[in-house]
Every structure is written in C-alpha cells, then in structure tokens.
Amino acid sequence: MNKEKVSILWFRQDLRLKDNPALNALAGSGHLLPIYILDDENAGEFKMGGASRYWLHKSLDRLNASLDSKLNFYSGRAEDIIEQLITNYDVQEIFWNRCYEPWRMKRDKKIKDLLKKNQIEAKSFKSDLLWEPWEVLKDDGAPYRVYSAYYKRLLKNTKLIRSPETKKIKSSLIKDKRSVGLDELKLFPDINWYTDMDKQWQPGEKGAHKNFKKFLDSGIKNYKEGRDFPKLESVSRLSPHLHFGEISVAEIWHHIRNNYTDKNAGHFLKEIAWREFSYLLLYHFPQLPKKNLQEKFDNFPWKSKNKKQFDAWKKGNTGYPIVDAGMRELWQTGYMHNRVRMIVGSFLVKNLLMHWRHGERWFWDCLLDADLANNSASWQWVAGSGADAAPYFRIFNPILQGERFDKDGDYVKKYCPELKELPNKYIHKPFEAPMDVLLEADVKLGENYPHPIVNLGESRDAALDAYEEIKGK
DNA sequence: TGAAATGTTGGGGCG
DNA sequence: ACGCCCCAACATTTC
Numbered sequence A: 001m002n003k004e005k006v007s008i009l010w011f012r013q014d015l016r017l018k019d020n021p022a023l024n025a026l027a028g029s030g031h032l033l034p035i036y037i038l039d040d041e042n043a044g045e046f047k048m049g050g051a052s053r054y055w056l057h058k059s060l061d062r063l064n065a066s067l068d069s070k071l072n073f074y075s076g077r078a079e080d081i082i083e084q085l086i087t088n089y090d091v092q093e094i095f096w097n098r099c100y101e102p103w104r105m106k107r108d109k110k111i112k113d114l115l116k117k118n119q120i121e122a123k124s125f126k127s128d129l130l131w132e133p134w135e136v137l138k139d140d141g142a143p144y145r146v147y148s149a150y151y152k153r154l155l156k157n158t159k160l161i162r163s164p165e166t167k168k169i170k171s172s173l174i175k176d177k178r179s180v181g182l183d184e185l186k187l188f189p190d191i192n193w194y195t196d197m198d199k200q201w202q203p204g205e206k207g208a209h210k211n212f213k214k215f216l217d218s219g220i221k222n223y224k225e226g227r228d229f230p231k232l233e234s235v236s237r238l239s240p241h242l243h244f245g246e247i248s249v250a251e252i253w254h255h256i257r258n259n260y261t262d263k264n265a266g267h268f269l270k271e272i273a274w275r276e277f278s279y280l281l282l283y284h285f286p287q288l289p290k291k292n293l294q295e296k297f298d299n300f301p302w303k304s305k306n307k308k309q310f311d312a313w314k315k316g317n318t319g320y321p322i323v324d325a326g327m328r329e330l331w332q333t334g335y336m337h338n339r340v341r342m343i344v345g346s347f348l349v350k351n352l353l354m355h356w357r358h359g360e361r362w363f364w365d366c367l368l369d370a371d372l373a374n375n376s377a378s379w380q381w382v383a384g385s386g387a388d389a390a391p392y393f394r395i396f397n398p399i400l401q402g403e404r405f406d407k408d409g410d411y412v413k414k415y416c417p418e419l420k421e422l423p424n425k426y427i428h429k430p431f432e433a434p435m436d437v438l439l440e441a442d443v444k445l446g447e448n449y450p451h452p453i454v455n456l457g458e459s460r461d462a463a464l465d466a467y468e469e470i471k472g473k
Numbered sequence B: 001t002g003a004a005a006t007g008t009t010g011g012g013g014c015g
Numbered sequence C: 001a002c003g004c005c006c007c008a009a010c011a012t013t014t015c
Helices: A021-027 A040-046 A050-066 A079-090 A102-117 A145-153 A193-201 A207-215 A219-226 A238-242 A249-259 A262-285 A295-299 A307-313 A320-332 A338-351 A356-365 A372-383 A398-405 A411-417 A435-441 A455-469
Strands: A004-012 A032-038 A072-075 A092-098 A123-126
Touching: A004 A021, A021 A040, A021 A092, A021 A411, A021 A435, A032 A079, A050 A207, A050 A356, A079 A102, A102 A123, A145 A262, A193 A320, A193 A338, A207 A219, A207 A238, A219 A262, A238 A307, A249 A262, A295 A455, A307 A320, A307 A338, A320 A338, A320 A356, A320 A411, A338 A356, A338 A372, A338 A398, A338 A455, A356 A372, A435 A455
Parallel strands: A004 A032, A004 A092, A032 A072, A092 A123
Antiparallel strands: none
C-alpha cells in the first residue's frame, strides 16, 4: 500500500503563522501535515498549569482556524506520536522551532536521533529568542551572571537577531484521521475560573498583535516610569503571547528599534532582554527551577510549616492590601502586574520566610504567562538566590510600596472592593485606621477584611536574622 | 527594580 | 546680637 507523502510541521511554543521559520521552510512543500502534541508525560512536574492550559486551548483553536481546521492534535509522549506518524505516512521531513526547557531539549534530541535512524530529515530553527543561549557568552566561554554586562554584550551582537519573514503557505494541508479533536486534549479546567480571563485576553496571533499595537499606541510612551504603576496601562501585556509564540520576538525587536529611539523604547527592549537572560540561565543551569543558583541559600532556614499563612497569601488574605490585590488579580485574571509580582514575592519569601519554590509552583499554576525560564529566574531574583538578584536584605515594605506605586489605592480597590470606602490615608494600612474611620467605611477587620497575618517590623527582623546565618558562606 | 538607621545641614525660635 | 536647641530635609550608611 502506498503511503501518503507528507512534510510535517510540528507546532510547539510558536503558535503563529507570521515570521515562523519552521513554517517558512515548509511553506512550499506539496503536502503539509501540521501537528500539535500535548506532551504531559515528558514534561513531568513541569507540565503546564491550569491557566496555561486554558490559554493553550484558545490559542490552538485560533491557530487551527487559520489553518483551515487542518491542525492535527495528539496527546502523549512526542516520540511515540512521531513514531506513529512516520509509520503511517511517507514522511519527507519534520521541522520545528526550538524550545529551551531542559525536558524539551532532551526529548527533542531523542526524536532527532529516531528520525535520523529512519533517514528522515529533521530540522529545528531559531525562532522565539533573539539570541540562543549558547550564542552570547563571556570571553572565557562562561555564561553571563550579571545582567548589565550581558545586555551590553547583546547590543554588540544585534546581527545575530533574525530578520522577520513571512511566507504564504502554498502546500495543501493534510488532516490526519487519527488526530483527536481539540476538546479531547481536555485543556479546560473543570472549575469555571476563567470567566474574567475571557474579558481581558484574546489568546492567539490576532490578540497578540492587538496588544502590541495598543502598547505602541499608548503604553510605550511612558513605559520607563509608567511600568511601575499597576493602575496605568503602561505595560505591554505581551507575556502570555510571547510565551506561546503568538508573536515573534524578532518582529517586536526590529519594529521598536526601527521606529522608536527614546528612553522608553530602550527600556522596553531591556525588559525583552531580561527574558533572554532567563533563558540563558535556564539553559546553562538546568536546575534553575528547583535549585538555588547561589548555593549558600541551600542552608537558608526557610519555615517548613507555614500552611495557614501560605493559604492566606494564595487567596489574597494577608491583611496587606497591595499584596492581597495582587494575589486576587492573579487568581481572577491569570495575570499580575510586574511591580506587584515583586511585592508579593518579597512578602512570601521574606516576611513569611517561605521557600521561593512554593511561590514558583503557585504562579506556575495560576499565570497565563507561566514560563519555566522566566518564572524560575524571577523567583530566584526576588528571593536573592539567583543571578544578579535583588540582595536578600532588600525587603519590600508593602505599605510603602503601596503608597508609592498605588497612591490613590485604585488598584487595591479594584481587587479588594471591601476597602473601597476607606480614605486614601489608610487604604494601604487599614489596621492603622481609627475605629470611626473603619466604621464609616464599613470595614470590619477580622470579618470582611483580615487582620495582618504578620507584623512587618518583626518579620523583617526575623528575615535579616535568618539571612545572617548563611551570609558570607 | 529598598528600607531603616544614622549623619549632616541649615533655618527659625528663643533665651 | 549671639549661641543653643529643635527638627525638617536631605545624604549616607547599613542591613
């Protein structure tokens, strides 16, 4: 029996048609079989969290639509799925864009070997990073550990950045009858916690470009200062789109470099480069998601039993409004403003003395933009155990941070509506408000809003004492 | 991409 | 008029 000749395009974290190198390379092939594989088994403990699955479902749905509903879905170990495909079809070649998570790299290498053994051409492309983790290193060949030095070096290597290119697909797209339906991937969570996400986000390539355009039209003009104020719309909100590759980072880079020269645009590119830095760290320190980059933190006396406080943190019931607003924003919308991420992170690691891994796991499950490299590098940054990290003794005071970056309490009031009648003076410290003010605002501490779960001064001192134990080791 | 403690300065009140 | 004290306001140091 004659098997059908096909070329396979394997979509992974590159759910777009624009500027997609693997797709470009196959756009002229005769019969193109586009596939997506949900591979929880190989991912193990780093399989996608709930929020990511919600996003992925929507994004795949839209990608499928833009491929005339010819996207093929599979669930299982990628090597098994691909083995089936090369059995069922006369596969000419399999192309994909590279991913950099340790488990994916290991798996992809195995698959490349399998294909080589079967004399099928397998090719992977640089697509979703500006610089691959092995492309920019120190003179001695070691990876950078200091961001500013790394960035300086990056700017000398902008020629390594791909030029965006989009090719029209001329192939006829093949639907595999063994493909399962998107719904059968069961990506939607059982509980209905994504209603607010629908209002705020449009997963997929179109939504990605919409957010980019919106950012260019307004947010970027005041990015450098505005990005610190959660109520302003001065951030790009591109993180989930970038994570799933719905927009090409090379396209973003070139567009901004060619059209903007001010400090705001410059600062945004720096943030894009932090993403690159996270990937550099993850690639060269594959243990980044689990192990402290600075080993002295292995001896840090984290509190092991702190379930009650941890639950209060997760649910946004710490009694510190800026922290609670952030944690509730995360739960309700799958997103949290970056400034607030730093505040809630500092609070968990320093005021509650909990290991950053607990925060990393919670974010992993709740964030639409959950990304192994960014999430682990950022938690280590907050905890002080990472590369070029915030020094441990830099402990955020949630009251002062609130007063500085959410002066009128607008952000707090949005996510903690029970505080909305409090005067600004007390919006970040309801526990200091006089009885009559609380009464007037209908805030009943311990009833409709919690008492603070820790004392800031005492917990700060405890954190500094704990740090003293590992300092200089 | 902090905060708190400590140090310094300079103006004004007051004896 | 002068010195002394107080204390913002700002700067520096320390954690």
